[in-house]
Amino acid sequence: MVENQRWLDILAHITLILGVVVVAFPVYIAFIASTHHPVEFMSGMMPLLPGDNMVNTYTEVLSGGVRAQMTVPLTLMLTNSLIMALSIAIGKIVISILSAFAIVYFRFPFRMTAFWMIFITLMLPVEVRIVPTFKVVADLGLLNSYAGLSIPLIASATATFLFRQVFLTIPDELMEAARIDGAGPMKFFRDILLPLSRTNIAALFVILFIYGWNQYLWPILVTTDADFYTIVAGIKRMADVVDSEPLWNFIMATAVLAMLPPVLVVIFMQRLFVKGLVETEK
Amino acid sequence: MAAITIENLGKTYTGGVSAVRGIDIDIRDGEFVVLVGPSGCGKSTLLRMIAGLEEITEGEVRIGERVVNRLEPAERDIAMVFQNYALYPHMSVRQNLSYGLKNRGTPKAEIARRVDEAARILEIGAYLDRKPRALSGGQRQRVAMGRAIVREPAAFLFDEPLSNLDAKLRVSMRGEIRALQKRLGTTSVYVTHDQLEAMTLADRLVVLRDGEVEQIGAPLEVYRRPVSTFVAEFIGSPAMNMLDGEVAGGTLRVGGASLPVGVAPGKVKVGMRAEDMRLAGLGETAIPARLAYVEELGAQRLGHFEVEGQRLIAAFPAEQALSDEIALTVDPSALHVFGADGRRID
C-alpha cells in the first residue's frame, strides 16, 4: 500500500514535470533566441543554447533603437497594452459585480429575462460578433482610441456568473442583519459584499488582466494609428516584413518583455489569487 | 422599550402558501414572549414580519404607538439575533457591534461607551479585536447578543438563537439570556421549537400550530390547562399520555377504570401527565397496566406501560420498585379531558 503510494507520487510528479516542460519550452526558446545575433537564424535552425548578444539586444529594444523594425517605441506599446488590459479587467469586474448584485439581491420585473440575456451573450464572444461590433465601434468614431480598444471587450457573462455564485454562498441572514443595522443596498454592497468578494475579485483580476493583455485580433482590427498599437499586436507587425528577414532576436526579446507584466501581476497577486480560487468559507 | 401589538396578522407567500393567519398577540412592554411550535408552523414568518424582513400581507403590527407595516427594519427600532449568528465575517467583534450604530450616525464616543458596556455585560471584552472566525460557537452567540444590546432597541427578536449550540452550552446561555432580559427590561420575542426552552424563558408562551395561535398563556398555565390535545402533547416532557375514553352517565371509562367526571357523554381523549400517575392503593380506582420497560433518569424512573393496547408513561421516585403487572391511578382533578375534536372540555 505504502509502496503503491510512492509510485503514484512519482508518476504524478513525472506528469507534472512533463507538463511544465511542454509549457516552458517555447518560452525558453524565445529567451534563447533573444540572446543571439540576427544572422544566426538564417539557417532556419533555432539555437538551443544561450548566445552572447543578450545585453545588446535588450538595450536596443528597450532604448527604441529598432525603430526601423517597429515604427513605434516599445514603451508606448507596453503602455497601450497596459491601459487596454487594465480597462478591460477593471471594467469587466465593475460591470459584472454590479449586475450580479442586481440579479441576486433585487426583485425587479424581467429579472430572469435580464439573467438569460446575460447568459446568451456567453455564446457571442468577440470573434463571433466581430463584424457588427467593428461597425458599431467605427460608427461611434471609436477606431484608434482606448475606448474602442477596451469597451467592446468589457461586457462579461462569465464574470457575472462567478460573482452571482459568490453572492449565493453568502447567507441571506447577513443581508438581513445589515438591513436591521440600517445599511441600505449600496452600503451593504460596499461594506459587506465587496470585502467578502475581495479574493474573488483578485482572482478574476488576474485572469482578466491576462485576457486583456493577450488580445490580438481586436486590437489589430481597430487600430491603424501606430500611437494605439498594443504590444501583442506589435509583435505580429514586427514579423511582417516584406523585403528582408525578420530580426528574430528583437522579436523574441519583445515577446519576452511582453510576457513580463502578466507574470508580475500573477506573482504579486498569487496569494489572493489562490485564496480566491479555493476559498469556500464565508 | 415598547409594547408590540399584533392584530389579525397574516402572511401568504408568493405562490399562495399561507404561512400564518389571524394572529392576535398583545406583547406588553418589557415582557418576554416565546413563540413555540413544531417546525414549519410559521414562527419565523411571524417574527420576520415583526422585524420587517418579510412583507405583511394582512393585518397590522404596532411597536409602541407606531404602525410599522411599511417601515424598513432599521426604522422599527428592533434588534434581531439569528440562529446562525449572521456576524459580518470580515469585521472584528468591535466592528460588528459598532456597525449599526455607525450607520445611524451615533457619535464615536457614544459608540465606544456602548460597545465597552456590552462587552462588559457579556464578558466578551477579551476578544473585541478578533474576527468571528476565531471564536467558538458560544462566543459568537454572545457577540450576536452584543450586537443587539448596543443598539438599545425597543425590542429584541430572537430566531432560535441557541439551536446551533451543544446541549450544555444551550442551557447556560438560556439562563444568561433570561437574566440579561430581566436586567435590561427590553421587550423580547423569542422563537423556538424546543418546548423546554420555551417553558424556562417565557413570561408568556404563544403556542402556534399550522400558522394559527393555539394557546397563549404563562408557561405553567399552559402546562396545567392545555386547551387542546395538540398543546397537551407538545408542552411538557415526557409528552402527556393520551388515552381513548368514553363518558356515559357522569362516569368516564378509561383504560379499564371508571372515574366520576362532569362532562357531556361521548367519546373523549383523556390526558394524564406522567408525574400525576401513581400506584393505586387498596380500594382505589385502578388502571391495570403491563410494564414494557423502565427508563432511569437518576432522580426519577419512567415506567413505560401498555394499557389496553395503548402506551402510557408514568414517573416514579428513583427507589420505587415496579412489577410487571401493576395498578396505576390518577387523581380525577389531574385529568385533562378533550373532546373528539381535540378541544378541552372539562
Ligand SMILES: Nc1ncnc2c1ncn2[C@@H]1O[C@H](COP(=O)(O)OP(=O)(O)O)[C@@H](O)[C@H]1O
Ligand atoms: N420564502 C418562502 N416562500 C414560500 N413559503 C415559505 C417561505 N418561507 C417559509 N415558507 C413556508 O411557510 C411555512 C412556515 O415557515 P416558517 O415560518 O419558516 O416556520 P418555522 O419557523 O415555524 O419552522 C412553512 O410551510 C414554509 O414552507
Ligand SMILES: [Mg+2]
Ligand atoms: Mg424557523
